[in-house]
Each structure stands twice: as C-alpha cells, then as structure tokens.
Amino acid sequence: MSELQEARWYVVHTYSGHENKVKATIEKAVKTRGMEDCITQVVVPTEDVVETTKTGKEKTRQRKVYPSYVLIKMIITDESWYIVRNTKGVTGFVGPGSKPVPLSDDEVIAMGIDLESNKVVNGETDLEVGDNVQIKNGPFSGKIGTIEKINMENKTVTVCLDAFNKKTPFEMDIDSIERI
CATH class of the missing domain: 3.30.70.940 (NusG, N-terminal domain)
Structure with missing residues (x-):
C-alpha cells in the first residue's frame, strides 16, 4: 500500500x-x-x-x-x-x-x-454558528434567531429565539430556516 x-x-x-x-x-x-x-x-x-x-x-x-x-x-x-x-x-x-x-x-x-x-448534507453547507436566520414554517414562522449549534448528521440546527420574554433555544430541521 x-x-x-x-x-x-x-x-x-x-x-x-x-x-x-x-x-x-x-x-x-x-x-x-x-x-x-x-x-x-x-x-x-x-x-x-x-x-x-x-x-x-x-x-x-x-x-x-x-x-x-x-x-x-x-x-x-x-x-x-x-x-x-x-x-x-x-x-x-x-x-x-x-x-x-x-x-x-x-x-x-x-x-x-x-x-x-x-x-x-442537505444542500445547506453555507450555514455557520452565529448566523442570523429566519424561520420559514411552524409555530415560529417569520421569527428571526441566531444559530447556536448545527448537527449535520441529523440535519438539525439549534436556533436561539426571543420567546417567552427571554432567549430560548429551539431545535429544528435545517430546511425550516433560511439565512438572512
């Protein structure tokens, strides 16, 4: 070899x-x-x-x-x-x-x-921790948050949103967000 x-x-x-x-x-x-x-x-x-x-x-x-x-x-x-x-x-x-x-x-x-x-990956290779993103669907549709964690294996991201009067992390599919 x-x-x-x-x-x-x-x-x-x-x-x-x-x-x-x-x-x-x-x-x-x-x-x-x-x-x-x-x-x-x-x-x-x-x-x-x-x-x-x-x-x-x-x-x-x-x-x-x-x-x-x-x-x-x-x-x-x-x-x-x-x-x-x-x-x-x-x-x-x-x-x-x-x-x-x-x-x-x-x-x-x-x-x-x-x-x-x-x-x-699922086509979204340009996302990075710290990016500002907008939620495309679901109960938080239209909200803007910041990526805290990316799990490419499961194709999920943890996005920190201003919800319940404080910064709250939510895990969601990578397809349900878009970079702004």
Missing part, C-alpha cells in the same frame, strides 16, 4: 433493510482491527420526510435516500476489501464484476456529500 494513497468513496450493495446493521458492523470491525486509516467513514444517507397521518397531523421521519446501499470512504487494500466484502448483509461492491470502482467527485457531490467536511 502506498503512503500517498488517498481514501475514496465507494458504494456497497446490501440486503434490503440491513443498511444500518452493515454500517455498525463495519465500524466495529474497523475499530477492532485498528484500520481507521484505511476505512475512514461509513454512511447511510437519509433525509427527513414529512408525512400526514390519518388524523391530519404532520409527522417527520427519516427515509433512506439510497435503499440497499451504503457509502464507504476507504483505501482499497486486501484487508479493507475483505472486511467490507465479508460483512454479513453485504452482497458486494458496486462496479463491474463486484470490483470496487470509486465515485468521481461529481458523483460524490450529487449524492449530497460535502467534500470539504465529508459529511452528508
């Missing part, structure tokens, strides 16, 4: 419904074998979907963006390939003859992965 080799993103096909289990198993194997330098990140891309229940209430749930697929940032070595390929629930790498083919930078960006931070 070359010292200059850089980790690239690969797509792994899994049994339906086994994505999170595969992710956890690979992360555990990487930690156990001390291979954090070869397999740097395992991601199951999800998005928040708002559904209306039979009673008319809106409910937000997470949905897998690519069902039956897991994205892995890794350097292909015999051992890293073996760990991923022999994980229970993995059917193989996406590529000709199950030969791992790395994603191009354009494909990685199209899948919603920010190349700078290597986090899966």
